[in-house]
Amino acid sequence: MECIRWGILGAGSIAHRFAAALERVEGAELVAISGRNAERLSAYAEKHRVDMGKCYASASDNGWKAHERLLLDDDVDAVYIALPHGLHATWSCRALSAGKAVLCEKPAVLAGAQADEVARAARESGALFMEAMKPRFTPVRSRVHELLDSGELGAVASVDVAHLLDYGELRDSYLLDPDQGGTLYDLGCYGVAWTEDILAGDVAVERAEVRWIEGRGGVSVDIADEVLLRIGDVPVRLDFSGDSQAYKVECRIDCERGSILVSMFHRPSSLLVTRGNGEPMIEDMPLVVDDFYGEVEHFCGLMRSGKSESPIMPLASTVRTAQIIDAIRAAWGPRPVPHQA
Structure with a gap:
């Protein structure tokens, strides 16, 4: 494959960041884009x-028709799904059925059942699928x-994950859509994916506290989640918030003889390692180009090698992450509908 030709479904801000990284990847080029707004696409x-x-x-x-036309374009080898969360699974499956390799923005799915559908579509088509868990x-x-x-x-003794920020005014954002928004889907998928990556074993949710705000249509949507769960025999604490006055993005992994602290774990460039009772040591590990480049370069390498799955972000990880989020949502209990302050 001389050059991998990319198309992007969706022209929001994240599509610009993807395109900027793609320009730095050797042997890859952006050839097509689809979306609703012709003026935005022109720019x-x-x-x-x-x-x-x-x-x-x-x-x-x-x-819809624009995305379909892009998937019918024979000049497109691979697509990046940059649409709102609720459209990821649908368009991933359609793209795979069209024979396109698919890199789908996180969260690739909103439920374990959707993950199973995407995995089945990928295996039936033989095309490469990977969730963009950068x-x-x-x-x-x-x-x-x-x-x-x-x-x-x-051995790992415990894991503590916090992703706290302030969304600001998002009344027109899909992040306040009860069907696809909320803090657990948007922020929580990063933290859950980190724990899924480092811990094996069955998952048991011991406690899940949620704070609701009014979303679209007056229906409640989660703005903050505090979760205690156990993966295998390791306790895990997850804390996510979209209206926090403090900004904090950290994953702390406590082990028998030390600890690892990863700050800004959604785009990490350093870690703090403590060995025994010693002093914490900073290890600087800068990103290569930016936080998108690594996943795009890896994906292109998989395509050139004829792979249908990534060993770093396999389909099984997408499925398991979705199942953990399913378990957390089930532990919430009933959603206040309509919203009750």
Whole structure:
């Protein structure tokens, strides 16, 4: 495969970040884009040097026909799904059925059943599918596994994950759509994916506390989640918030003979390692280019090798992460409908 030709479904801000990283990947180019707004697509095409004839727009059907036209384009080898969360699984399956390799933005699915459908579509088509869980393609993630696998720090004793920020005013955002938004889907998928990556075993949710706010249509949507669960015999604490006054993004892994602290774990560039009773040592591990580049380069390498699955972010990880989120949501209890303050 001389050059991998990419199309992007969706022209939001994250699609710009993806395109910027793609420009740095050797042997890959962006050739097509689809979405609802023709004016926005035109600006996108000009910025990222996409032929206007490959800008597919359709406003009346929420971009549906535009995305279909892109999937029928024989000049497109791979697609990046950059649509709102609730459309990820649907368009991943349609793209796989069209024979396209698929890199889908996180969360790739909103439920374990959707994950099973995507996995089945990938296996039936034989096309490559990978969830764009970008932290897995960073030097920090590799170093964490190196430390844990070496046994130097002993077995993992506990994991504590916090992803706290302030969304600000999001009344028009899909993040407040009860069917696809909320903190657990948007922020929580990163933290859950980290725990899924480092811990094996059955999952048991011991406590799940949720704080609701009013979302679209007056229906409640989660704005903060505090979860205690156990994976295998390891206790895990998860804390996610979209209206926190404090900003904190940390994953702490306590082990028998030390600990690892990963800050900014959604785009990590360093870690703090403590061995025994010694002083914490900072290990700087800068991102290669940016936080998108690693996953895109890895994906292109898989395509050139004829692989249908990633060993770093396999289908099984997408399925298991979705199942853990399912278990947390089930532990919430009933959602206040309509919203009750």
